[in-house]
Amino acid sequence: MARTEALALARGGQAATWWRSNATALLFMMPAAILVLVFFFVPVLLTIGMGFTNIATATGLAGWQWIGTANYEQIFRGAFTGLIARNTLVYVVLTLSFNVIVGLTVALLSVHMADRAGGAFRALWLLPRISPSVVYVLMWTWAVSPPPFGIINQLVVPLGVAPRFWMNTDPWPVVIFVNGFVGASLGMLVFASAIESIPEDLFRAARVDGANAWQIVRRITLPLIRWPILFVLVYQTMSLLASYEYILLTTNGGPGLYLTEVWSLWAFHTALQSYFGNLEIGLGAAMAAILVLVGLIVSALLLRLFRFNDLVAEPRVEIT
Amino acid sequence: MAFRWTSAIPYLVLLAFTLPILVLYGWLLYGSFFPRMEGLKPIGAFTLENWRFLWAPETVDALRFKAPIIPLTINTLIFSLSTALVVLLISSMAGYALSRIRFPGRRTFLAGVLLLHSFPSVTLLIATFLVLRQLRLYDQLVGVILVKTAFELPFGIWIMKGFFDTVPWDLEMAALVDGAGRFRTWWRVVMPLVKPGLLALGLLSFVSGWNEFLLPFVFMPSGNQQTLSVLIRGLIGEGRFVDYGLVTAVGLYYVAPILILFFFAQDRLMKIYAGGVKG
Numbered sequence: 001m002a003r004t005e006a007l008a009l010a011r012g013g014q015a016a017t018w019w020r021s022n023a024t025a026l027l028f029m030m031p032a033a034i035l036v037l038v039f040f041f042v043p044v045l046l047t048i049g050m051g052f053t054n055i056a057t058a059t060g061l062a063g064w065q066w067i068g069t070a071n072y073e074q075i076f077r078g079a080f081t082g083l084i085a086r087n088t089l090v091y092v093v094l095t096l097s098f099n100v101i102v103g104l105t106v107a108l109l110s111v112h113m114a115d116r117a118g119g120a121f122r123a124l125w126l127l128p129r130i131s132p133s134v135v136y137v138l139m140w141t142w143a144v145s146p147p148p149f150g151i152i153n154q155l156v157v158p159l160g161v162a163p164r165f166w167m168n169t170d171p172w173p174v175v176i177f178v179n180g181f182v183g184a185s186l187g188m189l190v191f192a193s194a195i196e197s198i199p200e201d202l203f204r205a206a207r208v209d210g211a212n213a214w215q216i217v218r219r220i221t222l223p224l225i226r227w228p229i230l231f232v233l234v235y236q237t238m239s240l241l242a243s244y245e246y247i248l249l250t251t252n253g254g255p256g257l258y259l260t261e262v263w264s265l266w267a268f269h270t271a272l273q274s275y276f277g278n279l280e281i282g283l284g285a286a287m288a289a290i291l292v293l294v295g296l297i298v299s300a301l302l303l304r305l306f307r308f309n310d311l312v313a314e315p316r317v318e319i320t
Numbered sequence: 321m322a323f324r325w326t327s328a329i330p331y332l333v334l335l336a337f338t339l340p341i342l343v344l345y346g347w348l349l350y351g352s353f354f355p356r357m358e359g360l361k362p363i364g365a366f367t368l369e370n371w372r373f374l375w376a377p378e379t380v381d382a383l384r385f386k387a388p389i390i391p392l393t394i395n396t397l398i399f400s401l402s403t404a405l406v407v408l409l410i411s412s413m414a415g416y417a418l419s420r421i422r423f424p425g426r427r428t429f430l431a432g433v434l435l436l437h438s439f440p441s442v443t444l445l446i447a448t449f450l451v452l453r454q455l456r457l458y459d460q461l462v463g464v465i466l467v468k469t470a471f472e473l474p475f476g477i478w479i480m481k482g483f484f485d486t487v488p489w490d491l492e493m494a495a496l497v498d499g500a501g502r503f504r505t506w507w508r509v510v511m512p513l514v515k516p517g518l519l520a521l522g523l524l525s526f527v528s529g530w531n532e533f534l535l536p537f538v539f540m541p542s543g544n545q546q547t548l549s550v551l552i553r554g555l556i557g558e559g560r561f562v563d564y565g566l567v568t569a570v571g572l573y574y575v576a577p578i579l580i581l582f583f584f585a586q587d588r589l590m591k592i593y594a595g596g597v598k599g
Binding site: 022024025026027028029031032033035036038039040042043044046047050061102105106109110112113117119121122123124125126127128130131132133134135136137138139140141142143149150151153154155177181189235238239241242243244245248249264267268271272273281284285288291292295296298299300302303 | 330331333334337338340341342343344345347348351357358359360361409410411413414416417418421422423424426429431432433434435436438439440441442443444445446447448449450451453455466467469470471473474477501502503506527530531533534538548549552553556564567568571572574575578579582586587589590
């Protein structure tokens with residue numbers, strides 16, 4: 001009796017000590033922890049869970065049932081699934097290529113000119129990223145609008161190209177360019193700072209040895225920035241897979257049925273902006289769950305690749 | 321002489337690459353001050369007519385059934401300022417603890433933050449919709465601010481932890497030894513030392529909040545608390561009879577604060593964009 005009491009007391013004392021020594025840290029962490037819990041942790045679980053239900057606005061959100069893997073079966077048997085998967089691949093591969101090639105070109109050129117000029121060019125390339133998406137898309141909408149208005153038509157007609165309504169006739173190039181001019185700036189900034197951290201001696205030595213500009217880029221710069229390049233490739237693959245804002249604002253998945261619809265936009269349309277009135281949240285969640293899983297896997301891979309253990313090292317000095 | 325020519329090549333090539341951006345922004349500026357544009361050619365004489373939404377909004381047809389622009393601007397400002405302030409407060413608290421204090425769960429939380437930092441949060445919008453409804457915050461500015469803050473948080477915590485890591489221990493140690501509590505030390509001693517970092521993160525969150533389209537568009541459908549991005553989307557989205565004179569003026573009005581901020585703080589912003597990858 002007395003022993004158990006003493007034990008309980010000791011345990012209580014332990015809890016009190018534990019609390020005393022950690023209370024400050026936990027209070028500091030509390031607001032962040034709550035927001036992460038409510039807006040990341042719960043939504044991830046909900047997305048995965050809802051994917052196995054038929055929750056929809058037609059049944060008033062309340063009258064839902066578990067339906068097993070029916071949503072996934074519907075997705076994989078769907079008539080448009082192949083088309084949308086192909087669209088997603090086209091979108092990610094082409095936009096990513098544009099981002100990396102243009103980002104690299106701008107970075108290489110801008111670091112090899114006078115500081116001020118290079119900085120000005122990089123600032124210009126950052127404009128699409130820091131501008132509101134609606135205003136940026138507005139400018140593109142104008143550029144590709146039908147004659148006599150569109151800027152592109154005005155420029156290409158003298159070259160003998162027939163004027164057209166580019167958004168309808170060539171939606172893919174429009175989507176890729178709209179996204180590409182935003183995305184390229186990420187690679188540009190990351191690559192530029194990586195190139196600037198390469199010791200100047202290496203370039204000087206190569207020039208002394210008679211290497212030309214292309215050889216220097218090919219043999220020195222590119223091998224030395226392969227990690228930043230890999231980082232941008234993996235990172236942007238994932239964010240492109242999940243992103244749909246600029247497509248939503250330009251073609252909204254059209255013209256016609258699903259011509260430029262990508263997976264993430266499909267999930268969005270199904271669950272939150274359906275043409276058919278009924279929001280099939282369960283089905284959309286199943287679509288999103290696939291992306292969530294891909295996102296989690298790629299994020300984890302990124303951490304592995306980029307020396308995660310160094311990043312989370314314990315604080316060096318500790319005072320209590 | 322030949323040397324001169326080759327050294328101009330990078331400039332010319334880069335200029336050619338950058339031309340589309342220059343043309344797009346040039347058009348926006350130009351288009352808002354002329355009655356009509358055909359491509360890059362203005363039709364008619366210079367005018368302020370497109371800007372009359374500021375002083376005579378009742379005479380603009382396209383705005384007749386829209387929320388008035390000044391309250392929308394104030395909403396946008398409230399949205400982006402609150403997002404920035406809450407992000408600053410919460411991420412500097414968590415960033416400080418993660419940088420300075422050893423506590424159970426630190427490693428897990430840090431791993432989580434890093435994971436979320438590269439995780440595409442837009443995939444969670446469908447579930448967030450239900451969470452907001454459950455919290456009775458759907459269709460309310462407060463709800464959207466919370467979601468936006470949460471989405472910015474992994475980046476903010478990570479970057480603030482980095483800033484705190486660079487602060488030397490001595491000052492803080494002195495304060496703690498003198499008997500000041502952790503909160504007091506954090507607020508009075510350490511926070512002033514990371515002011516440049518706070519400014520950079522604050523700017524970034526403000527810009528990101530000011531520009532936000534998807535969250536207010538999806539989570540505040542009813543309109544009286546809408547932001548400027550949704551208004552402009554509405555103006556463009558109305559089919560082929562878009563009044564481009566008006567839309568360019570409203571668009572320029574909307575993007576101007578960002579361009580001005582960017583002009584004065586570009587070094588700071590570029591550094592933080594490069595260091596803390598997002599988007």
